[in-house]
Amino acid sequence: MKKLLSGNEAVALGAFESGVKVASAYPGTPSTEIMENFARYEGVYAEWAPNEKVAMEVVVGSSMAGVRALTSLKHVGLNVAADPLMTLTYIGIKGGLVIACADDPGMHSSQNEQDNRFYARFAQIPMFEPCDSQEARDMMPLAYEVSEKFDTPVLMRLTTRISHSKGVVDTSDSKVSDTSERYGFESDLKKFVMIPAHARARHPKLLEREQALQKISEKSDLNFIEWADRSVGVITSGISYQYVKEVLPDVSILKLGFTYPLPEQKIRDFAKQVTKLFVVEELEPYLEAKLREYGIEVAGKKFFSRIGELSPESVGKGFEKAGVLTEKLPSLRPLSADVQMPRPPLMCAACPHRGLYFALNKLKAIVHGDIGCYTLSVMPPLKSIETCLCMGASISMAHGMAKAKAAAGIDDQRPIFATIGDSTFFHSGINSLTDVVFNQSNVNVVILDNRITAMTGAQVNPGSGVTLQGEPTAAIDLEKLVRSLGVERVRALDPYDIKGTIEILKEEAAIEGPSVMISRGPCVQMTKANLNPVHQVNETDCIGCTLCLRLGCPAISQGDVISNKDGKKPIHYACIDPVLCRGCTMCAQVCKSKAISVKSSYPKE
Amino acid sequence: MTKNKKTTNILIVGTGGQGVVLASEILSYVAVESGFDAKKSEIHGMSQRGGVVSSHVRFGNKVASPTIMAGDADILLSFELAEAVRWLPYLAPGGKAAVSNQRIVPPIVTMGAADYPGNPEKLIIEQARDAVITDAQKIAGDLGNTKLVNTIMLGVISNYLNLPKENWKKVISGAVPQKFRDLNLVAFEKGCELG
Structure with a gap:
């Protein structure tokens, strides 16, 4: 069956199919819909926790009971949950544990655009990066397998354009894994109690695990090569892969989906077989720096910005600058000077x-x-x-x-x-x-x-x-x-x-x-009925003083010009949109001319 | 489409609460129903609070990027005049524009800190000569529900797309509440006549 799913919906589906029984999260754009969708599946427990740290600890407890568990969060949420994460990596898991983390390059709804790929390296845990909804769903069962096989949490790293883009997902092979053989808590003090003596013993295991994972990454199908023209080779991951496919469909690509630890040998082999090598990645030169560490000559951030989201046009421009784009990019029509008008988001009417x-x-x-x-x-x-x-x-x-x-x-x-x-x-x-x-x-x-x-x-x-x-x-x-x-x-x-x-x-x-x-005051998005009857401006009393406009209410605007005033600037009546007004009365309270009152007949209802 | 391209790109724009996302959802499903690969992308979050909303829809045999390259949109569908003007640079040469002539004036304009575009209709026609600028709100109102604007406008752009009409009707029927189904199908037909 083919479904049109967002990356977040796909992660939720993949988690359900992996046999996840417990999920806990704190909402945060662009990750929120993962938990909202997971909660709709039968036979699972899902909750909103008070914060990301709590959510992470909840799923650690579930994992210790041998149950597969999921937490989802936005990039800055992982800062809050970093404390449990950094020791969880020592403890490891019992039931598979995946942390689905959605970064927000471009800061569509965030206070920074930190690159959370570094958390995988920092915590020395495996990281998967899907490039579309199909991969997001397909990677989840693999993530749980890796988690259990290597006794580690797995970071599933998404970005806004993966989380919030919808794509076709083939779910014809859908089945729910039975992981019940792992169920049950068994005491294991040296694993579950991180006192210094136990932690010292766990640290070397963590390094061993990392080496073992490196070999797996080397062989993984998630890191694959699409051979084509070998004069240009591109190493890329996540959404950047799609932009490369869009602007340079005929070059050789090493597409990385298992991005920590990196498949060093595969990267070296690929690099050797192409003439010019590029890395295309959003935000920080995470891959590029590693390639340089390997001693591989590569160009990346020289052509593709460290700031904001990449896009087909910015990737196209980068390759144009690098001299490898043969086709001309579409030229932009001029933006009319008349549309410099910003339209910033607003608090709702009656908020x-x-x-x-x-x-x-x-x-x-x-x-x-x-x-x-x-x-x-x-x-x-x-x-x-x-x-x-x-x-x-x-x-x-x-x-x-x-x-x-x-x-x-x-x-x-x-x-x-x-x-x-x-x-x-x-x-x-x-x-x-x-x-x-x-x-x-x-x-x-x-x-x-x-x-x-x-x-x-x-x-x-x-x-x-x-x-x-x-x-x-x-x-x-x-x-x-x-x-x-x-x-x-x-x-x-x-x-x-x-x-x-x-x-x-x-x-x-x-x-x-x-x-x-x-x-x-309850959120007005949650209340259907108007707070009070809709209000209106009585034009015989309105003097156009704009006091009501200072509320910044989307329902209030300037109406007709008040005629018999001889000021130099035209003075307007205030005007209330009866469709938007929810009757909060604030405008009536601030009006000194008492020109705002309940509308005599209101069209709503 | 007239151009022989691999992927068809439709940019749907408007302001928060106008139903941009639902319209793009319907279009994407019509494309999938018609046997195409499809992707759509938009930004959720803060933009919902009365800000600018844009949704990219792309379909074809195999779609890579979920977003449309600037200057490569085959169709611009706008539910608001100033937003149509804002996103016109995305339109490819020879691209079609379909615009509902609603004006949503943001408070920043009423406070005197910015100006609403002077003659948006003229600016649209200058860039897209055969643009369909229509009073979809009035048509929707005459049909009995202003919420039908989206379905009417989808009817308009259906004329520019090689997607079977029966697939449009099937997806629209499934996407709207049952009691509004017939009305939406009438609105869709009405839109088809406008294109």
């Missing part, structure tokens, strides 16, 4: 975050941001946050800045705020808040509690009250949790009440010591 950041903007405060939809508050007109580093960092950075102000005697009266989403707080913000309590700093923390992990596409979190399977479960009460950590000043606020929110923010800012405010 509860809008009220909070509009209010924060009214305070002269230093506001730290975190990872989530609310990072969009850096954009005008809300323009509220000053920093964003990584998951959970808003609170710790606020703490550090408050301590620096005190320690260095910096005269700055601006209060310090940290703003963090509920999911990000459960992820790692909770640890940062522990520091604020432990070491008492004058920090005001706002937890934006929308009950969901919104930016990755609405995944449940420990505050949602439902599991990945949609089953009811305990919803962690943020207020009780924060109080139990030892925060004395804890209060809820309603971000849809702008005046009330400003008052609460001001009160807490004025008080010395830590305080936590929980800004409660």
Whole structure:
């Protein structure tokens, strides 16, 4: 049977067919759909964990019970899970264990574009890199075999264009592996308890394993040569292979799918038989540097950028520059100067975050941001946050800045705020808040509690009250949790009440010591009904002052020109799109002319 | 296609929430149903929040890159005027453009920080002389549901593609809720008449 699957769907299918029984992950673009799809298969357990480290440890436990397990994460998520990974590589596995990691070259939805291939080398674990959905699915059973045969976790490294591209997958040979002969936990202290004495004994085994894997990589069908014209040879992997096939279909290619350890002999043999050798790879010169180490003459990053995603056009241009492209690349039509208009992503109409950041903007405060939809508050007109580093960092950075102000005697009266989403707080913000309590700093923390992990596409979190399977479960009460950590000043606020929110923010800012405010408003993507009836602008009262536009609401725009005004610049009425408006009332609250009210008859419904 | 090429490239663009991804999904399945290899690629994540959305669809005997090389799109399908203008450079010489004439003006324009293109229809015609620019929203509204825009526009581009009409109808029927099936088939036919 032929199916059109994304790389992520293919990884999930491959995991299911490999007999994986347990999977745990924290959502992160572009990896999220792996877990969402895996969870839909019969007879498996899948969960959203509070963070990647926890997820990794969960599947390590499952593997120790002899059960095949999977964790999936985005590139920066592996930083969070690096702690268990770096010792897991000593311990090894019992049930096969695969870490499906999706890098984001080009940073479509990420804060950096680190190249996680180096994690395979760092942890000395085998790495597979599929070049399309078919390979992504087919590599999974092989990854589990290698994992169990060599007592190692395996890194399945994807990138955005693999994860989110769909391709035809032939599933006619589909069957689910029975791995039950491995089931059951057996005590093995020297393997499972990493005290120094045991770890010292494991380290040499790790080096032996690496040598054994190198031989396997040498023979693996995942590293194959497509012989053609031998005047040009290209060594490539992952999505870059597709771009090479696109622009140079007639050159010889060594396509690598088993990319750690590398097949040294195969690479040497290939290099010898071609006249000009190129490496085409996204981001860092991971392959190229290794070839140079072998003493092979090669060109790579000289022609193909270390920055961002590659594309058929950039690979084409690289080969053009290198003088090997005979066919002319398509020439671009001129881009009209008229379309310099950017269209940045926006918070949704009626998003509860809008009220909070509009209010924060009214305070002269230093506001730290975190990872989530609310990072969009850096954009005008809300323009509220000053920093964003990584998951959970808003609170710790606020703490550090408050301590620096005190320690260095910096005269700055601006209060310090940290703003963090509920999911990000459960992820790692909770640890940062522990520091604020432990070491008492004058920090005001706002937890934006929308009950969901919104930016990755609405995944449940420990505050949602439902599991990945949609089953009811305990919803962690943020207020009780924060109080139990030892925060004395804890209060809820309603971000849809702008005046009330400003008052609460001001009160807490004025008080010395830590305080936590929980800004409660469910994600509007999750609520079907409008919050209130749709609003409209009464043109007899609107004076065109643009105050409502400062909310940055996608439903509000400038309408017709107000006629009887003799200013030099034309003044426009505000205008509310009744299809987009969800009745959050914030615009009515900020309008000083009282020109915005409930629409008399609304077309919705 | 008129050009004798190995792969047919269709770029579908619009803004978050317009159904770009579903339209490209339907097209890809029609290609597979018609016996072709097909790939499609788009970016999920932040772009969903009202930003620019583009989806690349490619089909042929064997497709390598999931993305279209700039300047090599045989068809540009846009659900929004300014987005059509933005992506026109992707169109190959002699490529076809099909555009729903909806205007979605971003707040950055209403705040005065940027301008919406002055005469997008003119810019489109300059680059793609036989472009079909249509009031698909009105047609959809007349049929009873503005969400039919996507199906109408797929009908328009179906005229430029060598994919059997019955495969289009089969895939569309399977992709939409049953109660909207007949209406979508009518919308598809309507689109075919526009091309």
